[in-house]
Amino acid sequence: MSRPRRFDLIVFDWDGTLFDSTGLIVRCIQAACADIGTPVPSDMQAAYVIGLGLMDALKHAVPDLPVERYPELGRRYRHHYTRWQHEIVLFDGTRQMLQALKARNHWLAVATGKSRHGLNEALDSAQLNAFFDSTRTADETASKPDPLMLQELMAELGADASRTLMVGDTTHDLQLAANAGVACVGVSYGAHPPEHLHRHAPLHLARSIAELHDWLQRHG
Numbered sequence: 001m002s003r004p005r006r007f008d009l010i011v012f013d014w015d016g017t018l019f020d021s022t023g024l025i026v027r028c029i030q031a032a033c034a035d036i037g038t039p040v041p042s043d044m045q046a047a048y049v050i051g052l053g054l055m056d057a058l059k060h061a062v063p064d065l066p067v068e069r070y071p072e073l074g075r076r077y078r079h080h081y082t083r084w085q086h087e088i089v090l091f092d093g094t095r096q097m098l099q100a101l102k103a104r105n106h107w108l109a110v111a112t113g114k115s116r117h118g119l120n121e122a123l124d125s126a127q128l129n130a131f132f133d134s135t136r137t138a139d140e141t142a143s144k145p146d147p148l149m150l151q152e153l154m155a156e157l158g159a160d161a162s163r164t165l166m167v168g169d170t171t172h173d174l175q176l177a178a179n180a181g182v183a184c185v186g187v188s189y190g191a192h193p194p195e196h197l198h199r200h201a202p203l204h205l206a207r208s209i210a211e212l213h214d215w216l217q218r219h220g
Helices: 023-036 043-048 054-061 067-087 092-101 116-126 146-157 172-181 196-199 209-219
Strands: 009-011 109-113 132-137 164-168 183-187
Touching: 009 146, 023 043, 023 054, 043 054, 043 183, 054 067, 067 116, 067 146, 092 109, 092 209, 109 146, 116 132, 132 146, 146 164, 146 172, 164 172, 172 183, 172 196, 183 196, 183 209
Parallel strands: 009 109, 009 164, 109 132, 164 183
Antiparallel strands: none
C-alpha cells in the first residue's frame, strides 16, 4: 500500500447499514403489535429501536405492555420477519465495498442486534460469510450500546481501540463506539435521522454505500 491504514479493524452494524431491512423491521414490529392488540407504534418509534436486541427493542417500542407479554410479542415479530425476510436485499455496492476493504487487508466484523440464528441466515442468504473475520450478536453478548460487543471483537482479533472503527446507522451504534473508546462513522440512509447521528460526532456521515466506500478508501 502507498500509505498506512488508519484502521486495522472495521466493524459494521448489519440492519440498515449493509442490509436494506429498516422498512421490513418497522413493518414487522407494527404487525406484531396489531396481532396481540397492543397500540401500534409509529414508523419513527419502531425505527428508533432497530439495532437493539429483540427484547430490548420491543420494550422500548411498546413500553406499556405487561412484562409477561413480551415473549408473545417477540414470537409474533419473528413470525412476520420469517414470512417477509426474502424481500430484504443488500444495499447496492455493499459487496464491492467489502471486497475492496478485504483487498487492503482490513479485518472486518459485524456487531448487530440480531440473534445468532438470524445473522447466520442473513450472511448465508447474502453470501457474505467469507468477508468477515468475526461477528457478534445481541443474544450471545451484551446488547448495544454496552461496549462488550466491540471489546470482544477487538480482543479476539488483536486490534487496538485506537485502530478500530464502528460503522452504523443508529445512535445505538455510535454510542456503542463511544462507550468502547473507538471512532465511528454514521450512515444516514438507515433507521435514525441524520440530525440524531450528528450529535454523536461521527468522523463522517455517509448518505449512501457509494459515499461510505469512497470515505473508507480515502480515510480508512
